[in-house]
Amino acid sequence: MKTILFSAVWLCAAAALASAFNPLHHSGPAAPYFDAPSQAGIPKEIPEGCVVDQAAYIVRHGARYPEPGSYTGWISLYNNLQNSSTPYNVSGPLAFLKTWVPPVDDPAHMPLYLSGVGALESFQLGVLLRNKYKFTPGGGNLTVWSAGQERVLATAANFLRGYLAQGSYVNNATLNRGSIVSMPDSVNWTSADSLTFTNGCPNYSKGDKSGPMKSAWSALWQPRVAARLNSLYVTGNLSFTGSDVSVMGDLCGFSAGVDGDTRFCDIFTPSEWLDYEYGNDLNYYYGSGPGNPFAGTSAWPLVKSISDLLVAGPGKTLAPGTFTPSPLIMSFTHDNDLPPVIAALGLWNSTVGVYPLSNSTRSPDRDFRSSYLVSFRGYVALERLNCSSPSASSRKGTYVRVQANSAPIPIPGCTSGPGSSCPLDEFSAYVQARQAVVGEFVSTCNNTAANATQGAVVDFFMNEDWEGSMSRGQRILLGVGDLVGLGS
Numbered sequence: 001m002k003t004i005l006f007s008a009v010w011l012c013a014a015a016a017l018a019s020a021f022n023p024l025h026h027s028g029p030a031a032p033y034f035d036a037p038s039q040a041g042i043p044k045e046i047p048e049g050c051v052v053d054q055a056a057y058i059v060r061h062g063a064r065y066p067e068p069g070s071y072t073g074w075i076s077l078y079n080n081l082q083n084s085s086t087p088y089n090v091s092g093p094l095a096f097l098k099t100w101v102p103p104v105d106d107p108a109h110m111p112l113y114l115s116g117v118g119a120l121e122s123f124q125l126g127v128l129l130r131n132k133y134k135f136t137p138g139g140g141n142l143t144v145w146s147a148g149q150e151r152v153l154a155t156a157a158n159f160l161r162g163y164l165a166q167g168s169y170v171n172n173a174t175l176n177r178g179s180i181v182s183m184p185d186s187v188n189w190t191s192a193d194s195l196t197f198t199n200g201c202p203n204y205s206k207g208d209k210s211g212p213m214k215s216a217w218s219a220l221w222q223p224r225v226a227a228r229l230n231s232l233y234v235t236g237n238l239s240f241t242g243s244d245v246s247v248m249g250d251l252c253g254f255s256a257g258v259d260g261d262t263r264f265c266d267i268f269t270p271s272e273w274l275d276y277e278y279g280n281d282l283n284y285y286y287g288s289g290p291g292n293p294f295a296g297t298s299a300w301p302l303v304k305s306i307s308d309l310l311v312a313g314p315g316k317t318l319a320p321g322t323f324t325p326s327p328l329i330m331s332f333t334h335d336n337d338l339p340p341v342i343a344a345l346g347l348w349n350s351t352v353g354v355y356p357l358s359n360s361t362r363s364p365d366r367d368f369r370s371s372y373l374v375s376f377r378g379y380v381a382l383e384r385l386n387c388s389s390p391s392a393s394s395r396k397g398t399y400v401r402v403q404a405n406s407a408p409i410p411i412p413g414c415t416s417g418p419g420s421s422c423p424l425d426e427f428s429a430y431v432q433a434r435q436a437v438v439g440e441f442v443s444t445c446n447n448t449a450a451n452a453t454q455g456a457v458v459d460f461f462m463n464e465d466w467e468g469s470m471s472r473g474q475r476i477l478l479g480v481g482d483l484v485g486l487g488s
C-alpha cells in the first residue's frame, strides 16, 4: 500500500515534469541531435544588419549503432533478463524489459554504422545550411572533409545529398557536384593536420583523467538507482546492478537513435538523468575537453587554420594554398574531436566557483555540457558576420560567433560585437594568444615524429591535392564512392 501510494505521488510529480524535462536532452553522446538551449541569454538569430559570409563547421557523425563494447553490455543485460534461473517479475517502467530485445538485428553489419536517424540528421543539416546561408547557387559544387571511418563518411555523404539536392544524381554519378576528402582516421602520423588530431599528440592520453573521475561519480549514483529500481519494480530472483543502470541510461538515447524506441527514457527520475548526464560531462571534460591539458594543444592548429581562413574571407586562398574552399567549410569527425576545439578556444572553462568539475557533486552552474556538444551530429560552428547596415543592435564591421549545437557561446573577454560576437581582428589575436595557454603542438605533445613539424600546420583546407600528395587519403565523388564501395 505504501509503495503504491509512493508510486502514485511520484507518477504525478513525473507527469508534471514530463512536459519540461526531456531525458534525451540530458543523454550526452547517446542523444540524437537536438538544438541546445540559448546560453548566457545570447539570441541564436543572425544579428540584425549582419549577414554570414563564411562559416566553418566541425561536426560529429550522426546517430549510429553501438560500438562492440556497448553492444556486449546490451547483450549481457538481455541475457540476464532472459536467462534468470528462477522466476522474477518486473513492473512499472521496467515492465517492458521481459519482452525487450536489443535493437540490433544484423549484428555482423551494424556495429558502429550510421542508423536511419543518423542519415536523416545529416541530410537535414545539409538542407538547413543551404537554406540558412544561400552560399551555393544551383549548379554549384562543394568539397567537404571527413575522417575516413564509414559512419563519418556516411554522414558527409548524406549531408551533401541534402545540401546539393539537384546536384545529386543516382543514374549518372559522374555528374555529381559533391566531393568528400576522406582523411586517415585515428592514425598518428598525420600529426595535427588531421580531423583526428588527438592521435598525433602522444601526451594526450597521459592527460586523460576521465576514467577515475567518471568511475568515482558512477560509484555514487548508479548503485542508488539500482536499489530504487530493485525495491520498487522487481520481485523474485533478479536484481539490477550499477552497471545495468549504466547500460539502461545509454539505451535511452541509443534506442531512440536506432529505432525510435524511447521506453528506456522512462526508467530514471529527472534527477537521475542529470546524474547520468554529469557522468558524461566528467568523461568529456577530463578526457577530451578543458580538463585534459593536451586537448586544446592538439586542436589548436585546426582552430588557427580556420581563424586564418576567416581573416582571409570567403573566396580567398591562403599562401601557399592551391585550393579555395567554399564559404561553407565542412568537416566531419568523431565525438572526442569536438571538446578539444572548445578547449583550444578557451570556452566553457570559467573558474567562477565551478572548475575543475567535481567528481562528487553535480554542479548545476557548469557551462560544459556534453549533451549540448557531442550529441549525435553535434557541432562547433564558427560564423563570420559582415555587419554592413548598422542598426540598434549592430555596428559596421566583421565579427565572429562560435556556436555549439546552434547556441552561440560567448568568447571570454570578446563579446563587444552584435549578438555578443567578437570583432574579427580581436578574434584572430585571441586565437593566437591561446597558443601560449594550450602549448605549441610539437613540443607540448612530445610529438617526436620526423615529419611532425610539418604536421603541426593544418593545411588540408587549402591544399588541392592534400589527400593524394602523400597518399594520405582519397577523394570521393558523391555517389561514385557508393557505387564502387570506397571508404570502408
Ligand SMILES: *[C@@H]1O[C@H](CO)[C@@H](O)[C@H](O)[C@H]1NC(C)=O
Pocket: 078, 079, 082, 083
Ligand atoms: C542464455 O543462456 C544460454 C546458455 O548459456 C545462451 O546460449 C543464450 O544465448 C543465453 N541468452 C538467451 C537470450 O537465451
Ligand SMILES: *[C@@H]1O[C@H](CO)[C@@H](O)[C@H](O)[C@H]1NC(C)=O
Pocket: 141, 142, 143, 179, 324, 325, 326
Ligand atoms: C568546384 O568545381 C570546380 C571545377 O571542378 C573546382 O575547380 C572547384 O575547386 C570546386 N569547388 C569546390 C568548393 O569544391
Ligand SMILES: *[C@@H]1O[C@H](CO)[C@@H](O)[C@H](O)[C@H]1NC(C)=O
Pocket: 171, 172, 174, 175
Ligand atoms: C553522364 O554524364 C556525362 C556528362 O554529361 C556524359 O558524358 C555521359 O555520357 C553520361 N553517362 C551516362 C551513362 O548517361
Ligand SMILES: *[C@@H]1O[C@H](CO)[C@@H](O)[C@H](O)[C@H]1NC(C)=O
Pocket: 212, 213, 216, 358, 359, 360
Ligand atoms: C575526486 O576528486 C578529488 C578532489 O579533487 C580528488 O582528490 C580525488 O583523487 C578524485 N578521485 C578520483 C578517483 O579521481
Ligand SMILES: *[C@@H]1O[C@H](CO)[C@@H](O)[C@H](O)[C@H]1NC(C)=O
Pocket: 087, 088, 089, 235, 236, 237
Ligand atoms: C509474478 O507475478 C505473478 C502474477 O502477479 C505472481 O503470481 C507471481 O508470484 C510473481 N512471481 C514472482 C517471482 O514475483
Ligand SMILES: *[C@@H]1O[C@H](CO)[C@@H](O)[C@H](O)[C@H]1NC(C)=O
Pocket: 084, 085, 086, 237
Ligand atoms: C538466484 O539466481 C542465482 C543466479 O542466477 C542463482 O545462483 C541462485 O541459486 C538463485 N537463487 C534462488 C533462491 O533461486
Ligand SMILES: *[C@@H]1O[C@H](CO)[C@@H](O)[C@H](O)[C@H]1NC(C)=O
Pocket: 289, 290, 291, 296, 343, 344, 346, 349, 351, 355, 437, 438
Ligand atoms: C581551464 O581552466 C583552468 C583553471 O583556470 C586552467 O588552468 C586551464 O588552463 C583551462 N583550460 C584551458 C584548456 O584553457
Ligand SMILES: *[C@@H]1O[C@H](CO)[C@@H](O)[C@H](O)[C@H]1NC(C)=O
Pocket: 313, 386, 387, 388, 398
Ligand atoms: C560586407 O558586405 C558589404 C555589402 O555586400 C560589402 O560591400 C563589403 O565589402 C563587405 N565587407 C567585408 C569586410 O567583406
Ligand SMILES: *[C@@H]1O[C@H](CO)[C@@H](O)[C@H](O)[C@H]1NC(C)=O
Pocket: 203, 206, 439, 443, 444, 445, 446
Ligand atoms: C609530455 O609527456 C612527457 C612524458 O612522456 C613529459 O615528460 C612532458 O613533460 C610532457 N610534456 C608536457 C608539455 O607536459
Ligand SMILES: *[C@@H]1O[C@H](CO)[C@@H](O)[C@H](O)[C@H]1NC(C)=O
Pocket: 202, 446, 448
Ligand atoms: C618523448 O617521446 C619519446 C618517444 O617518442 C620518449 O622516448 C621521450 O622520453 C619523450 N620525452 C619527453 C620529454 O617526454
Ligand SMILES: *[C@@H]1O[C@H](CO)[C@@H](O)[C@H](O)[C@H]1NC(C)=O
Pocket: 188, 189, 448, 449, 450
Ligand atoms: C605511431 O604509433 C606507433 C605505434 O604506437 C609508433 O610505433 C610510432 O612511432 C608512432 N608514430 C608517430 C609518428 O608518432
